Structure formats: structure tokens, C-alpha cells
Amino acid sequence: MRSAVTRRLAGGLALVLAVMTLVFIILQAAPGDPASVILGPGATAESVAKLDAQLGLDRSVLAQYADYVGGVVTGDLGDSYYGSQSVTGLIGDRLPATAWLLAAGLLISVPLSCAIALLSAHRRGTLLDRGLRAVTVVALAIPSFWLGLLLVLTIALPTEALPVGGFGDTAPEHFKSIILPGVTLAASLVPVQVRVLRAGLVQALKSEYVAAARSRGVGSVRVLVDHALPNASLPLLTIVAVQLSYALFAGVVIEQTFQLPGIGSALIEAVGERDYPVVTGITLALAVVIVLISTVSELLQMALDPRMRLA
Amino acid sequence: MVVAGLASTVVAIGCGGSSPATTGQPPERGGRLVVGDTADMQSFVPWNTVDLPSSYIASQVFDTLFVPGRNGNGVRPALATAYTLSDGGKTARITLRRGVRFHNGASLTSRDVVFSLKAFKKSPALGTFFAAIRRIEAEGPDAVVLTLSEPQSDLQALLAQRPASILPADYGGMTAKQFERKPIGTGPFRVVSRRAGVEVRLARNDRYWRKGRPVLNALTFKVFGNVNAMSTAMRAGTLDVIDRLPLSAAASFSAAKVTYARPSPQVVALAVNGRRGPLADVRVRQAISHGIDRKALVDGLLDGRGVVADGLVQPAGRPAGTTRDAAPYRYDPALAKRLLAQAVPSGHVSLSYVFDSSNATASALAQALQASLRKVGVDVRLKGLDSAAAVGAIVSGKFDLGQLQPTVDYPAVTVMRGFIALGGYGGGWKADQAQQAQDAYSAAGDAAGQAKAVDAFERYVGSTMPMIALYYPDQAYVSSRRVADVLVDSVTGYDASQIGVAR
Numbered sequence: 001m002r003s004a005v006t007r008r009l010a011g012g013l014a015l016v017l018a019v020m021t022l023v024f025i026i027l028q029a030a031p032g033d034p035a036s037v038i039l040g041p042g043a044t045a046e047s048v049a050k051l052d053a054q055l056g057l058d059r060s061v062l063a064q065y066a067d068y069v070g071g072v073v074t075g076d077l078g079d080s081y082y083g084s085q086s087v088t089g090l091i092g093d094r095l096p097a098t099a100w101l102l103a104a105g106l107l108i109s110v111p112l113s114c115a116i117a118l119l120s121a122h123r124r125g126t127l128l129d130r131g132l133r134a135v136t137v138v139a140l141a142i143p144s145f146w147l148g149l150l151l152v153l154t155i156a157l158p159t160e161a162l163p164v165g166g167f168g169d170t171a172p173e174h175f176k177s178i179i180l181p182g183v184t185l186a187a188s189l190v191p192v193q194v195r196v197l198r199a200g201l202v203q204a205l206k207s208e209y210v211a212a213a214r215s216r217g218v219g220s221v222r223v224l225v226d227h228a229l230p231n232a233s234l235p236l237l238t239i240v241a242v243q244l245s246y247a248l249f250a251g252v253v254i255e256q257t258f259q260l261p262g263i264g265s266a267l268i269e270a271v272g273e274r275d276y277p278v279v280t281g282i283t284l285a286l287a288v289v290i291v292l293i294s295t296v297s298e299l300l301q302m303a304l305d306p307r308m309r310l311a
Numbered sequence: 312m313v314v315a316g317l318a319s320t321v322v323a324i325g326c327g328g329s330s331p332a333t334t335g336q337p338p339e340r341g342g343r344l345v346v347g348d349t350a351d352m353q354s355f356v357p358w359n360t361v362d363l364p365s366s367y368i369a370s371q372v373f374d375t376l377f378v379p380g381r382n383g384n385g386v387r388p389a390l391a392t393a394y395t396l397s398d399g400g401k402t403a404r405i406t407l408r409r410g411v412r413f414h415n416g417a418s419l420t421s422r423d424v425v426f427s428l429k430a431f432k433k434s435p436a437l438g439t440f441f442a443a444i445r446r447i448e449a450e451g452p453d454a455v456v457l458t459l460s461e462p463q464s465d466l467q468a469l470l471a472q473r474p475a476s477i478l479p480a481d482y483g484g485m486t487a488k489q490f491e492r493k494p495i496g497t498g499p500f501r502v503v504s505r506r507a508g509v510e511v512r513l514a515r516n517d518r519y520w521r522k523g524r525p526v527l528n529a530l531t532f533k534v535f536g537n538v539n540a541m542s543t544a545m546r547a548g549t550l551d552v553i554d555r556l557p558l559s560a561a562a563s564f565s566a567a568k569v570t571y572a573r574p575s576p577q578v579v580a581l582a583v584n585g586r587r588g589p590l591a592d593v594r595v596r597q598a599i600s601h602g603i604d605r606k607a608l609v610d611g612l613l614d615g616r617g618v619v620a621d622g623l624v625q626p627a628g629r630p631a632g633t634t635r636d637a638a639p640y641r642y643d644p645a646l647a648k649r650l651l652a653q654a655v656p657s658g659h660v661s662l663s664y665v666f667d668s669s670n671a672t673a674s675a676l677a678q679a680l681q682a683s684l685r686k687v688g689v690d691v692r693l694k695g696l697d698s699a700a701a702v703g704a705i706v707s708g709k710f711d712l713g714q715l716q717p718t719v720d721y722p723a724v725t726v727m728r729g730f731i732a733l734g735g736y737g738g739g740w741k742a743d744q745a746q747q748a749q750d751a752y753s754a755a756g757d758a759a760g761q762a763k764a765v766d767a768f769e770r771y772v773g774s775t776m777p778m779i780a781l782y783y784p785d786q787a788y789v790s791s792r793r794v795a796d797v798l799v800d801s802v803t804g805y806d807a808s809q810i811g812v813a814r
Contacts, residue, residue, distance in 0.1 A: 032699030036706050038353060039435060040361050044732050047435040048706065054435070082353040082360075084491040085507050093506055149539070157547055164547040165540055166533075256536035259544070261509040265536055269351065269508050272669070274699045 008298060012291030019287040020280065024068065027276050028061055034081050034274040055081060068280065077284070078277035080270075087281035090266060095285075097167050098262035100174055101251055102244055104182025105189055110240065112186065113193035114229070120194070121201035122224055133198075136191040144250075148184045148257035156180060165259030181258040185251060189243050196239045200232030207231075234305055241297030245290040342812040343529040344794070347541045347550045351508050351534045355494040356487060357476040358434035366473040367554065368511055368532055371807050373476035373496035376405060376424070377467050386471045390419065390497065400462030405455045405470075412518045413479050414501040421449035426480040428455070428470075437474045439732055443753075463753050464761065499525040499808035508534055525808040545789060551812060552805070553789040557672055558613045561787035568789050571616050574626030575783035579676070582705055582713040583778055586739035590662065590711055594654035596776035599712075600639055602647035602687035603680065609782050612675055616787070620780035622769040624726050632762035639773035640780065647687040661690040662711035665704045668695025673714055676781075705737040713737065715778075727752065727768050735777040744771040 035051035052058045056067070071078055077087035120132045156164040168177050204210060205228050213227050214220075252264030263282060270278035302308045352364040357373060359365075376391035388394075393406035411419040425447050432441040443466075446458040457466070469475065477497065482490035494502050497520065500513035513530040533550065535541035538560045544550045545564070561569050581599075589595045605619040618626065621637040652658040666677045674695060681691040691712070696704060705713040715736055727749040734740045745768055752764035772778065788805070793813045 031696065032703035036703045037699045038360055040702065044439065050435040080507065083507055084488040090507055152543055164543050164549065166549065257540065259535055259540050261506065266508055272698060
């Protein structure tokens with residue numbers, strides 16, 4: 001088990017390094033430079049050159065890369081070109097909103113998916129099952145921004161019970177602010193979770209251990225919940241890990257719809273401003289988070305499924 | 312481009328329409344105002360950047376020696392109380408207001424002014440505007456002397472620009488980076504906190520030198536990811552003011568909440584790359600100008616909220632007494648076709664058009680121009696880039712036509728200075744005539760002389776078409792019903808220090 005963890009972490013480190021290098025190269029190749037953005041179209045070539053020198057962008061790409069890697073190794077991700085805020089400070093400032101969003105999305109989606117999938121599997125082949133599957137297909141096609149706006153227009157604005165946007169300053173305000181974004185995110189997660197879990201449950205219900213349980217007189221609901229669900233949940237764990245990683249980036253649409261000051265929005269803003277230290281810093285942080293999510297997911301699977309440990 | 316400007320027309324928001332309306336009662340002291348914008352400020356150090364949010368927020372935290380007047384033709388004293396010229400206009404002596412204190416309690420002295428103006432002069436952003444200043448020296452604690460290489464009639468106006476804000480000497484004992492995090496000024500509000508991309512919170516400066524100001528206890532600037540989210544927040548009552556909302560979005564608010572300020576401080580214009588291809592021929596440039604139906608653009612894209620351009624200097628930046636010749640900007644497709652046929656035997660040209668595709672209005676304008684110019688034989692290949700890439704392409708000359716929206720240039724000479732310094736905004740133009748006009752403007756002793764210089768500049772632009780002006784869009788301001796009796800300047804926006812809100 002320990003060697004497996006070491007292997008996963010070593011692979012993750014290599015992946016993070018590769019992402020960091022790739023992002024650095026892509027930014028260098030992208031049209032538009034920070035000095036031109038900061039100074040605007042009214043800047044002279046001399047002004048741009050002067051600011052490039054101030055920002056250290058007149059050095060060779062290799063020198064800039066070496067400087068950046070050196071900073072990362074010592075825990076210094078540099079400062080934003082705008083406002084001199086440290087990149088680590090900015091990440092620390094913007095990560096909580098994203099973490100709340102992901103947590104809310106999972107807390108809403110996983111129980112809901114389990115309930116729908118259990119019901120669907122329990123009544124498989126019936127009209128209810130077909131209806132639930134059709135609903136998940138439709139839900140999969142709903143764009144997050146559209147659903148978000150719909151929730152704002154139909155719930156937040158008329159009732160004033162929930163904020164139309166923002167994140168608030170206190171934990172209770174965060175909680176109120178995250179409900180609608182959480183529902184929006186959950187709506188995009190539930191369809192896939194339901195389909196994966198239902199398929200797992202249906203498969204499990206055909207297995208010999210379920211037949212054995214039934215032969216012992218175990219009731220159909222207990223068979224479903226106590227015997228089929230634990231085994232069918234393993235693929236769900238993998239899917240949730242993938243969805244979490246995806247939502248780190250895809251959640252930006254929801255962040256922008258609900259004005260959540262999250263990490264995805266910060267990344268989009270930084271790309272638009274060609275704020276290289278922030279773009280590379282956030283990408284690096286997200287790569288680390290994704291590697292961690294993936295590693296934790298695999299470790300959980302190993303813990304839950306002895307066959308994984310043997311593999 | 313320069314982002315600070317001089318007032319020209321003052322209108323009121325919170326009461327609808329475009330005419331001033333006040334209750335006559337002084338606003339109630341206290342309260343908090345929340346202002347929305349879709350762009351975040353870039354820096355608190357005023358000479359570092361030229362973006363509008365930084366300029367507006369900085370104007371609440373810092374003061375300048377002079378401030379733009381409300382009539383478009385002058386400046387008013389702020390931290391300076393007197394301005395005298397000697398040595399044939401080559402020496403300017405500025406007397407400072409006494410009793411002004413920074414947010415940390417330190418008194419304003421000439422040392423602070425010398426530090427700030429020297430920093431402005433050295434800044435990459437706008438330092439070239441101070442090129443004529445040879446020396447900046449303190450004369451005792453309450454006066455500063457500027458020695459110029461030549462007379463500069465617009466010096467006071469340049470000192471009223473936001474990047475010429477006065478900061479404490481040596482950043483008040485901090486490094487520039489530390490100052491960026493804890494800025495100190497003499498302005499009506501002090502900085503409480505800033506969260507990049509989220510919000511800036513300001514609180515009343517109780518030591519402010521203007522009696523009775525500010526009215527508010529707190530002022531918050533919130534950044535929104537898009538116009539829709541900002542508009543929704545306004546409808547939900549979590550926002551009080553939206554500063555310069557895109558005209559397409561403003562139309563969705565009730566008239567009572569929106570004020571359209573005019574004359575415009577903006578001109579939407581096409582940068583023209585005269586270094587290559589058919590655009591090197593003046594007839595092609597004139598054909599393009601005559602092939603654009605500007606009125607249709609204003610009606611279609613701005614819902615009529617704008618004015619058809621008749622020159623490059625926007626209305627809010629023009630000195631009184633300027634005359635205009637609209638002929639070079641007249642829509643005449645037949646003439647456009649004739650000019651193109653004279654310049655190019657085939658009567659057709661193909662040109663690239665660079666624009667900011669993240670801006671909905673810019674994208675709509677690009678498509679409208681493409682359709683309009685196709686009718687006269689100009690095939691426009693649209694090249695939509697993100698904002699940074701579009702600016703980069705234009706600055707580096709990788710374009711045939713490019714869309715620009717110079718904002719809030721005051722006075723007119725800054726348009727000319729910008730045009731000359733940038734070779735026609737990326738177009739590679741050698742603007743000797745523009746230089747002469749600028750020199751005449753700087754040397755002019757009165758508004759009439761300045762107007763003549765601007766006329767000469769516009770004649771050069773109209774006959775040569777190194778840039779093609781399209782229209783001057785109105786500025787839309789949206790306010791909640793809590794905000795009452797706020798005077799909005801069409802160039803500098805509203806003065807937050809005098810705003811009061813219902814509590």
C-alpha cells in the first residue's frame with residue numbers, strides 16, 4: 001500500500017511539473033503581452049519596453065522559467081502584475097469560495113443521485129425507471145449558466161430569501177450564498193452519477209452474492225442498500241473524483257453567474273490580463289489539487305476494495 | 312490613453328433624464344454606497360496604470376493639485392491654491408493648500424508633491440506628457456516650482472489628470488509594493504481592504520480638507536464577472552450605482568434609473584495601418600470613411616444613444632470655439648466606390664479588421680462594418696481576439712484596420728499627443744501636421760488659440776484619414792432609488808464625496 005502511495009505521488013509530481021512547464025510555454029507563445037495590457041493601446045513602444053524591463057519580461061524565456069521554478073521550489077509563486085498581491089495570497093483568497101461550491105455541489109448531488117439511482121434500480125424497467133433516466137438525460141443537456149439565471153430569476157429575485165450573487169463575509173452568509181450555486185453545480189453532476197450508480201446497482205443485483213442474500217430471505221430494500229450499494233459505489237467514487245477535478249475549471253461558469261469570487265474566475269481574469277504569475281500559480285495549485293483528489297480517490301478505492309490492493 | 316478628464320456637462324442621476332435635479336437639501340450624512348463595475352482596478356499607484364476603474368477609485372483616495380472644472384474649459388484648484396507663470400511661461404510656481412493631511416495624519420508638504428510629480432514623469436504609462444518639465448523642485452514647505460523647456464499651456468490640465476495624484480513622499484516610508492497594499496492619500500476616503508477581482512472597500516477620511524465631505528461613511532466597489540450579473544445585482548437592490556454600463560444593457564433598465572451623459576468623453580475610431588497594402592493610398596482610406604453609415608451604427612448599435620463623429624477629438628475634450636467639417640465623415644457610398652475605383656483598378660480591396668471579441672458591442676460593430684463596407688467593395692476579414700491580444704496586435708502594427716475606443720481624453724491636446732507619440736495608434740503615421748497643431752496648442756495663450764490648433768489637427772485628420780472616427784457614444788449611469796440628487800460629470804463620472812444615500 002505504501003509503495004502504491006509513493007508511486008502515485010511521484011507520478012503526480014511529474015504531472016504537476018509537466019503542467020507547469022506547458023502552461024509557461026503556452027503563455028509565452030500567446031499573443032498580447034502584459035505591458036501592453038497594463039499600459040493600454042495608448043502606450044508607446046518605449047513605454048512597453050520600459051515596463052517589460054520592470055516586470056523582468058525582457059530576459060530570456062529560459063531565465064524567466066528558471067526564476068519561476070526556483071520560486072516555486074522555495075514556495076514563492078511571485079506577485080501579480082496588478083496590485084502587487086502575492087499569488088499565494090490571491091489563491092488563498094479565492095480558493096474558499098470554490099471549495100464551498102464544490103462541497104455544496106457534492107453534498108447535494110451525491111445523496112440525490114443515490115436516491116434516484118436506488119429508486120431507478122429498484123423499479124428497473126418500469127415507467128418510473130424510464131422517466132427518471134429521461135430526466136437525467138435532459139438535465140445533462142441543461143447549461144449551467146442558463147439554470148443559474150433561471151434560479152436567480154425564479155427564486156432569488158422574487159423571494160429575496162437567497163442572494164442573487166456574491167459570497168458574503170461570514171459563514172452564515174457563505175451558506176446562504178452557496179445554496180443556489182450548489183444546486184446549479186449539482187444539476188450538472190447528478191445525471192452522470194445516477195447513470196453510473198444505476199448501472200452498478202443493476203449489475204450488482206444480478207450477482208451471486210445478491211442471489212445468496214435473497215435466498216437467505218433478506219428483503220429487497222435491504223438487498224439493494226446493504227449488499228448492492230456498497231459494491232456499486234466504487235465506480236461512483238471514481239466518477240466523483242473526475243467530476244470534482246472537472247468542476248474546478250468548469251465551475252467558473254457558475255462562479256461568474258453567481259458572482260462567486262472563486263479560483264476559476266481568478267484564472268479567467270488573469271488569462272485576460274496576461275498576468276503570467278497568477279495564471280501559472282493558479283494552474284499549478286489546481287494541478288496539485290487534482291493530483292491530490294485523484295490520489296485520495298484511488299487510496300479510498302484500495303481501502304474499500306481488496307482487489308484494488310492486489311492489483 | 313489618458314483616463315482622467317475635464318468635466319463639460321453635468322447631469323443628474325437618481326432622478327431620470329439628463330437634466331440636473333436637486334431637492335435643495337444637503338444629503339444626509341452617513342450610509343454606504345456600493346458601486347459595480349465589470350473590470351477590476353489594476354493598481355492603487357496612480358502613475359502605474361491608465362485603466363478606468365483604477366482611475367476612479369484612486370480619485371476617492373488621492374487628490375491632485377488641480378481638478379477638472381465642470382464647464383470643460385478650465386481647471387479648479389484642489390491641493391494647489393495658486394499657479395503662477397514666469398520666465399515667458401517656462402517656470403510655473405504652485406502654492407500648496409495648508410492644513411491638508413494624509414490618511415495617516417502626516418501633513419502634506421512640497422516634498423510629497425515633488426516625489427509624486429517626479430514619479431509620474433518617470434512612469435512608463437504617461438510620463439511622456441511631462442516631457443517638457445526639466446526640473447521639479449520644492450520652494451519651502453508650501454510651494455513647488457516646475458521648470459519647463461518650453462511653455463506648456465495645458466500644464467495645469469495635465470496636473471489635473473489622475474496619474475498626477477499626490478502621494479506621500481517615498482510612499483510614506485513604505486516600498487511601492489507595501490504601499491500598493493496599504494495606500495495612503497489625502498482624498499475623501501481611505502482604503503480599508505482590497506480583494507483582487509472581488510471588491511475594494513473604502514471608509515470616510517475624517518481628516519478630509521473639504522468641509523462637509525465626504526457625506527458617506529463607506530464606499531464599496533464590487534467587481535462583476537459580466538454585465539448580466541451586475542444588472543441582476545442592481546435589480547436585487549445589492550448595488551447602488553453602475554458606472555458606465557454598456558448601452559445595450561442600459562436599455563433594459565427603466566428610464567428613471569438611467570442617465571445618459573453627453574457630450575461623450577469617448578470616440579470609437581478605427582486605427583488604420585498606413586504602412587502596408589492598399590491603405591497606404593489616401594483614396595482607399597477616404598472610401599472607407601464614406602462607405603460607413605455612421606448614423607445607422609448609432610441607431611442600430613447604440614439605440615440612438617450617441618452622436619455621429621465629425622472628428623477625432625471627442626466632444627468633451629474640445630476647447631470652446633472649435634469648428635467642424637463633417638464632409639470627410641459623410642456617408643456617401645457612390646463616392647466611396649468612385650474613390651476605390653480610382654485607387655484600385657479592380658474596385659475591390661480585402662483588409663483584416665482586429666477587434667476585441669470579448670466585447671459584445673465591439674463584435675456587433677465589427678459585423679456591421681463588414682456588411683456596410685462590402686457594399687462599396689471593401690472585403691473586411693474579421694479577426695476577433697481577446698482584449699490583450701487585440702491591443703497587442705494593434706500596438707505591434709499587425710493589422711489593417713483595428714478598433715479603438717480612446718476614453719476620456721482631456722484636453723484635446725492629449726489626443727494629439729497620443730496620436731503623435733503612437734504614430735496614429737499603431738498605424739505608423741508620421742504626423743508632422745499633427746505635431747505642428749500640438750505645438751500651436753501648447754503655445755496658445757487662450758481658448759481661441761487652442762481651438763484654432765484643434766481645428767488644424769482635425770483638418771489634417773479629415774483630409775488624410777490616418778484614423779477613421781465613427782461615433783461618440785453616450786455614457787450610461789444607473790443608480791438605485793436610494794441614491795438621490797447626484798451630479799454626474801459626463802467625463803469624470805460622479806463625485807462620490809458628495810453623494811448621500813437614504814438609510
